Amino acid sequence: MRKLFRNANIFTPADPGRPLAGRAQGAIQVFERGAMRVRNGRIEKIGPEADVLDGLSPADVAMETDCGGACLIPGFVDPHTHMCFAERREAEFSLRLAGTPYLEILKQGGGILSSVRATRAASEADLYETTRRHVLSALRLGTTTVEIKSGYGLDTETELKMLRVIARVGRETPSDVVPTFLGAHAVPEAFRDNPDAFADLVIEEMLPAVSAQGIARFCDVFCEEGVFSVAQTRRILAAALKSGLGIKLHADEVHDLGGAGLAAELKAISADHLLAAGDAHIAAMAAAGVVANLLPGTAYSLRKPFARARKMIESGLPVALATDCNPGSSYTESMPFIFGLAVMNMEMTPSEALTAATLNAAYAVGMAGKTGSLDVGKQADFLLLDGESPAILAYHAGVSPVSAVYKHGERII
Numbered sequence: 001m002r003k004l005f006r007n008a009n010i011f012t013p014a015d016p017g018r019p020l021a022g023r024a025q026g027a028i029q030v031f032e033r034g035a036m037r038v039r040n041g042r043i044e045k046i047g048p049e050a051d052v053l054d055g056l057s058p059a060d061v062a063m064e065t066d067c068g069g070a071c072l073i074p075g076f077v078d079p080h081t082h083m084c085f086a087e088r089r090e091a092e093f094s095l096r097l098a099g100t101p102y103l104e105i106l107k108q109g110g111g112i113l114s115s116v117r118a119t120r121a122a123s124e125a126d127l128y129e130t131t132r133r134h135v136l137s138a139l140r141l142g143t144t145t146v147e148i149k150s151g152y153g154l155d156t157e158t159e160l161k162m163l164r165v166i167a168r169v170g171r172e173t174p175s176d177v178v179p180t181f182l183g184a185h186a187v188p189e190a191f192r193d194n195p196d197a198f199a200d201l202v203i204e205e206m207l208p209a210v211s212a213q214g215i216a217r218f219c220d221v222f223c224e225e226g227v228f229s230v231a232q233t234r235r236i237l238a239a240a241l242k243s244g245l246g247i248k249l250h251a252d253e254v255h256d257l258g259g260a261g262l263a264a265e266l267k268a269i270s271a272d273h274l275l276a277a278g279d280a281h282i283a284a285m286a287a288a289g290v291v292a293n294l295l296p297g298t299a300y301s302l303r304k305p306f307a308r309a310r311k312m313i314e315s316g317l318p319v320a321l322a323t324d325c326n327p328g329s330s331y332t333e334s335m336p337f338i339f340g341l342a343v344m345n346m347e348m349t350p351s352e353a354l355t356a357a358t359l360n361a362a363y364a365v366g367m368a369g370k371t372g373s374l375d376v377g378k379q380a381d382f383l384l385l386d387g388e389s390p391a392i393l394a395y396h397a398g399v400s401p402v403s404a405v406y407k408h409g410e411r412i413i
């Protein structure tokens with residue numbers, strides 16, 4: 001039996017089978033007074049209401065929803081988060097506000113390393129509860145698919161604990177959860193003088209354990225000055241590829257180290273952050289088809305210049321948006337907030353931001369076959385917004401205009 005959603009203003013990117021780049025990034029389909037038919041949780045037909053209703057007898061429809069002229073968009077895909085962590089770092093936020101740089105705090109054993117201490121000490125049950133709370137909060141804000149990284153363990157036991165928690169949250173919440181192994185998120189204190197030996201441990205012990213258990217889809221590395229060099233990142237990601245994982249990296253977040261160039265060289269699925277990425281590396285990523293996964297919550301929280309989204313879009317690079325939800329450099333699970341930052345601070349149009357937060361984000365985590373746009377055959381993951389168009393997400397600032405969230409055609413919020 002079918003469900004029918006009618007009397008909606010529908011805005012969605014159309015999926016051509018690859019991430020949308022350049023002008024196509026802002027080419028949104030609009031169906032004013034549109035409708036959508038859903039069968040077994042998947043989209044059966046979408047378009048102007050008259051077309052969707054054509055040939056449909058009332059007996060074929062189990063449930064009909066009049067959307068009251070609301071704006072209907074795909075559910076958000078959040079393609080970069082660290083939502084699995086044990087404790088917040090509010091004192092560190094105050095330190096940063098008072099002027100201590102993010103990487104300096106890490107160098108002194110705080111930042112990511114303080115989350116590592118807390119996450120190692122946390123029970124699996126407590127870690128599950130905290131992670132689940134973040135995922136449910138994101139769902140209320142319209143995120144129907146979320147990527148979550150490990151990376152606060154930095155030892156095999158805790159990395160596996162985090163990945164088990166992430167898998168359980170995927171099973172036990174309505175959200176689709178994409179797990180990423182980030183064993184190389186920082187150099188643990190015990191390896192401070194020998195980061196190469198830690199890279200060896202990631203390659204020789206952690207990666208085999210993670211791939212044997214089949215609990216991660218991607219491997220990520222924090223490629224940054226004072227963290228992992230381009231050479232170490234290349235080694236780890238090459239090993240990840242051999243063990244069957246997809247690859248992505250934290251690239252050029254603070255310094256233009258060459259992470260974006262490496263992403264192009266290795267044809268990573270995405271390169272994330274890119275606040276400091278140089279022009280040549282942007283061009284190389286565009287040529288290699290890497291998604292630029294931009295995280296404006298980090299620029300906001302670190303008080304850094306935003307990533308050059310306009311330059312990237314004009315260079316033909318597909319841009320995605322993510323929250324980077326983590327206890328340090330971007331503590332938000334709100335894609336509406338990220339959408340607002342992208343439009344107001346990164347010169348993206350609302351249509352470009354919509355593609356970035358849905359279809360291109362789905363491509364950045366290998367989920368575009370299932371979700372990210374309202375194409376026939378995809379999961380009916382969608383939102384109703386209290387507004388006339390997706391621009392409401394930037395216009396009505398500081399609140400969420402998401403009034404309903406549907407996953408597989410079921411209303412969950």
Ligand SMILES: N=CN[C@@H](CCC(=O)O)C(=O)O
Nearest residue numbers: 112115222324326327328329
């Ligand atoms: N920069 C590295 N990793 C995270 C921050 C993690 C943290 O500070 O806890 C990020 O993507 O921003």
